[in-house]
Amino acid sequence: MSSRFALSLLAVATAAAISSCGSTETPAAAPVAAVPVASAPAASTPAAPALSITDPWVKTAKKGMTAAFGTLVNNSGADITVVSGASPLSPMIELHEVVESDGKMVMQPKKGGFVIPAGGTHELTPGGDHIMIMDAKQPVEPGAEIPFTLTLADGGTFEFTALGKDFAGAKEDYQPGMDMGGESDNG
Numbered sequence: 220m221s222s223r224f225a226l227s228l229l230a231v232a233t234a235a236a237i238s239s240c241g242s243t244e245t246p247a248a249a250p251v252a253a254v255p256v257a258s259a260p261a262a263s264t265p266a267a268p269a270l271s272i273t274d275p276w277v278k279t280a281k282k283g284m285t286a287a288f289g290t291l292v293n294n295s296g297a298d299i300t301v302v303s304g305a306s307p308l309s310p311m312i313e314l315h316e317v318v319e320s321d322g323k324m325v326m327q328p329k330k331g332g333f334v335i336p337a338g339g340t341h342e343l344t345p346g347g348d349h350i351m352i353m354d355a356k357q358p359v360e361p362g363a364e365i366p367f368t369l370t371l372a373d374g375g376t377f378e379f380t381a382l383g384k385d386f387a388g389a390k391e392d393y394q395p396g397m398d399m400g401g402e403s404d405n406g
């Protein structure tokens with residue numbers, strides 16, 4: 220049954236190929252349908268960027284420094300750049316990357332922000348790019364729901380809620396010279 224279906228599909232495809240070969244007026248445009256990916260959702264979501272995040276979470280902490288992670292997903296046909304972040308958890312949120320410096324892994328603000336390629340993803344993960352919470356004003360308990368707002372290069376914003384989650388790794392140091400305003404236990 221399925222083979223007959225496949226055969227008839229093949230026949231259709233062959234016929235299409237033959238007819239397009241026979242036509243001298245076939246435009247040079249690629250035959251693959253160039254369907255625009257960025258079909259706007261409903262009008263009820265005003266100017267919603269085609270951005271989403273998979274499995275957002277925040278490393279649990281008593282207070283002070285912690286970080287948020289997840290996979291940013293760009294559902295649109297154009298690159299999306301995240302330039303800053305905000306959360307009621309802390310007045311100081313930064314977009315960080317982890318780099319090697321003198322054989323040590325250190326984190327520092329990522330110049331230019333996070334770029335999520337068109338139709339692609341950008342992973343925020345311990346040991347890699349992350350949303351840095353510099354000065355959490357309250358404890359992040361397991362299962363806590365922490366709201367975040369990301370600001371995009373085009374001025375749009377993207378909001379999501381991350382869940383508090385225990386995590387033992389990601390003990391990178393800060394780039395020397397960054398004034399943390401006091402000692403903080405990052406673990």
Ligand SMILES: [Cu+2]
Nearest residue numbers: 315326327351
């Ligand atoms: Cu950081």
